[in-house]
Amino acid sequence: MSSPGSTDVGRSLAVHMTVNGRPITRVAGAHFTLLRWLRDVAGVTDPKYGCGEGICGSCTVLVDGAAVSSCLVLAAQVDGAEVATASGLCEPDGSLGPLQRAFHEHHAAQCGFCTPGMLMAAAAMLADGRPRSRAEIRSELHGNLCRCTGYGPIVDAVEAAQRAVRAASGPTGPTASAEAAR
Amino acid sequence: MFTRPFRYERAERLAEASDLLRRYGEDAKVIAGGQSLMPLINLGLAAPHVVIDISRADQDGGPRTIGSDNGYLTIGTLVTHSRLAADQVAARMQPLLGAAAARIGNSRVRNRGTLGGSLAHSDPAAELPLAMVALGAEYEVSNGEQARYIRAEEFHLGFLTTPLEADELIISARVPSLGPGWGWAFQEFSRRDGDFALAAAAALVRSSGGAIVESRVAVGGVNDRPVRLADIEIALTGATTEEAADRFGAIRGIDPVSDTGASAAYRAHLAQVLVKRTVIEACQRSEAAHV
């Protein structure tokens, strides 16, 4: 096997993504997962490595609006895509966005390691504007593991964020919902 | 974490992927959704030299469409599980399929995982192979030069084993639609939501005048492939919904394994329970369809 990091054509390539609104182009190994590309190449460290099996959800990011396990996607596969991570939910001045505020107020983070993934799973849920019951929220979060909180506070936070989105949506409907869900 | 360097090739068309498979031979693996291949690569248990990405092939073409053709539901190989689960055409024509797709893994798996990937992988506990066998579907398979059709029952040969040649890909699946008077059910059991199913069952029943006229029953997760339970189908003929559960004894033709999830005996027991539950549910749907 030739040396890793060689510039053998096809083994490393330039990948371009818009991450949290910021365009980033980097050359990296073709075998880099989206998680590794984000963390080690683009310097976006809020998605976490938790298992590499796509089960724990700590690496959850949104690719073109859909929640994916970034440890199971090759960066090359999403070349040109829009990627959203938890740090992108913040306001431009760095303060917490509405969904994050809901997490903060409801004590939905203890060690905080699962939180970026939980936030993106919640963001994906809120984006369609459809209100969900606590049971449905739990069901859609079942793919994100947490070992500290017991999940209750996280469900509280998503419920609260959901209420805030509905209050904000008003007559302008889904557009405002998606905005508020950011 | 063990991802090893490999060469990345992107196929713009599925036929191109077959070309690439012929060129690279055994050193290449096809990736679509990546939900089965990537865990293997991450755990260091698969190390292809070349990865052929078909996830963006045929952006406007057949591999991504769900349609109907002469009473059959056709689904392209690159349709994701989340799309299949939500699709209105599929729900109308063959609701069992979407119900099966909705049970796959978690939402992230469903957002990336594809029909073709799941079928070609042929995991014995997977939902779609089971549904396809129960439904009597067939798959269109091609190497870019020639296409052939393989029935689901003859495709899922064993543990992760299919008759695909080295350069062949699944192109689409052709699924019979749910006819008038038919009821359906799909149930699976796992320790937690989204885990690999310990056992799963799919049943379709057509009843008339309160009695079962014909049925199709299959189980998954209790053998190295989905198993069609022909003797149970025969035993059910003529039964009412109330009688159905008592019409058959122990399921034959299954060979479950014991592992850290459950023992073989328990899997066999679950299969029994799930077959009964799905048959009853399908009967109830069939009766409702008559009303």
Next chain:
Amino acid sequence: MTGAERAGIRTSKPDELRVVRQPLPRHDQAEKIAGSTRYAADLALAHMLHARLVRSPVPSAKVTRRDATEALAVPGVVAVLFGEDVPHNLIRVDVPGQAVEVAALKASMEVLATDRVRFHGEPVALVVAETEDALAEACDLVEIDYADLPAVFEPAEALQVGAPAVHDQGNMLSEWNIDTGDIDAAFATAEVVVEGSYQTQAVDHAYLEPEAGVGWLDDEGVLNLRVATQVVEHYRDVARILGIPEARVRVTAPYVGGGFGGKEDMTVEPYVAMAVWRTRRPVRMQWTRQESLLARPKRHRMRMEYRTAARADGTILGQDIQITADAGAYAHLSALVLLYSSVHACGPYKTGAVRLRARCAYTNNPPTSAFRGFGGMQVVFGYESQMDVLARRLGLSAAEIRKQNALSRGDVLPVGQPIETEVQLAETIDAVVSRAGPKPPPSGPRKVTGRGIASNMQSYGRLTWLNDSAAAWVGFQLDGSLSVRCGVPDIGGGQASSLAQIASEVLAIPMEAITVHFGDSALTPLAGTTTATRQLLMSGNAVYEASMQLREQILCAVGAKTERSAESLRLEPGRIVGGGVDVSLGDALLTCRRANVPIEALRTYFGPKGTPVIRELRAERVFPDFTFGTHLCDLEVDLDTGQVTVLRYIAAHDVGRAINPQSVAGQISGGAVQGLGMALLEEVVVEEGLNMTSGFFQYMIPTATDVPDIEAVVLESGEGMGPFGARGIGEPSIGPPVAAVASAIHDALGSRPTVLPITPERVLACASGLTSRGPALPDGLISVDIRRPTFERLSAACAYRMIASRSFSHARCSSTLSRKCASADRASGWPGRHDRPLRDVSTDDRLLRSAESGRASPAPVRNPGG
């Protein structure tokens, strides 16, 4: 002095507290939610190298050959280290975080195994490379040959004469005995005797953050380690291993992504240190989840035999208890864990006479060590199951029998420690029962519901004879903002935030004006381990005392300047007032400076002292104090599948004083869910020494749909030993769930599970008792053998190897891939038959079938009784 008395700041009027008892969002939370917190693996340094361990794939063997030649030939590989490269190749545990050695409890393990490996996953080589890609390739190529040695996997077998010796000094690691009162008389006069045999399984911490750390040499040449840890004091161990002065090693702890005791022993520290020390470059090490599940120390598997003697009115006369625990291949903290089990073994009850024999044996299973509850947790399954069975036998309710026997102030524990605090056990029982209301009905046919309660006591604070201490420094900045420096690592339980809250309360400084610097062995006063539910007691009291001292200094200085007594003055936010004086904080600080009065204070808080214990456990004071609680569980059982759905869960604990009520509720909720995981889902499955559950797809922890909302009920007696009368709450809530669930199933099915985890199969076995008088079970219900049958060879690695050998479009196995998989198996320690190449699909299928059909009847017992 009770906790209330020493609290000082008017705990008789808790409503006067400004900040304490307020559910303030913790100051660390905002950064975590913003995604900006940098955990151990989030730090990258220029010219950083990467390191990984090569681990043993077998549980017991001589290491016959080690060759790094091929690995070193991989471009980008900088070093491959073996045990001989480590200056002092020993990880020795005396007592982590303390300077006092306790002779009976030394335990040792090699940093890198040299001539012998004792468990599946033991580290043998350390590879260091420029890139993670080079690292992965090189790890595959390190050649290590093993010659199998005899092995033993059951503690009971290990303790028999002639068993293979895991260590030269024999397999008995530790034993503790308690003899109190006349046990024979108790059983002779008993009107009822209940016997029970209970087994708990090994479980994994499964924190979401796998072990990781970064090391570097700073400008002074000091070795810095920034690692996910619960103990910064490991700098001493690292220094000893490298043979350098302790003052030349510094450990800092970032926010940790979950600890639960799994990051209490060293994880990456010695390896990162070795790599940095050899290469003189920064090094990062990130363990994989699979590595973590494979080889990190687990919770002790225990078998407990209880005999309980009682009168017909329910009064317990005596307990005769035997505990056998599996220490795995290395001792780590096993002896202490067993000690905790022994002290807690009778639960929060007056017990009369006690005879306890507890033993812990070495085996070739994965090592076991600290895990939330630390031995006090497993015995809950024993003593609460006994209470439940006793109650049923005597026709008493679960609540009645517990209240009747509950400890109260003045009672003495079997070990000899008097209870000096108020025990609100009855109140916690009433709280959960009254909140629960009537038991819910089943949701359909073929379903039954059940309710169970379980109480527990769990110590907080470390063993008294460990001379525990914690130090903290509190100091004002000139602008009136406050700095707190304390060595406490924050593992997610709000450890650092609580200190800010305490300082804020005493000094009337708003939380936003307080900065806590924590977890730095060189720059923050050492506060000991974040374990044993001790930090609120220890560092909390240290900060409390330092803050009180600082307050005193300021009030005295202002008093001297204004000719008032210090007692007539008090601190209000931003001001010093009283006796006609009204001075701004800024002016007060100036006054101090001019008078040469320090505007900072450093205090060490010393935990209660006790005499060292010996094997015959008898001590006046073993632990500083205990936390008491009761949980209630309502669940539903599906009679066809055995699936258990937890419908409702209520957890009540007396926490003394809730410094931050949201934090307290969060700890209770998280602990209860972790306990439910142990009750229903989790098990580290080890077959012939091979760990079969080293992936998250096999090791199942609770998800959001496996548990309901945990209703936390917080009682505040004000009688804890922590600041403001607080008790520790980090560990207590993990104890009761296993017993509450077992009792609820007993209620539902008339038969109780005695082996954990309570899988659907075991539930069906309990349900089969319903056949004669309950709903008919379906035809074809196989007589479910609750003894776990021997597992098919289709372990994870085998399964995946099969997958790898058949790509999506190949029908035949690739021999290249199978070779690679086989070598990957060897290198990474996955179980499998490395000598058998997978060449023929049909051969593989035949092998599977032959293994399956070879079992004509239920297989022999693999786990004891389980």
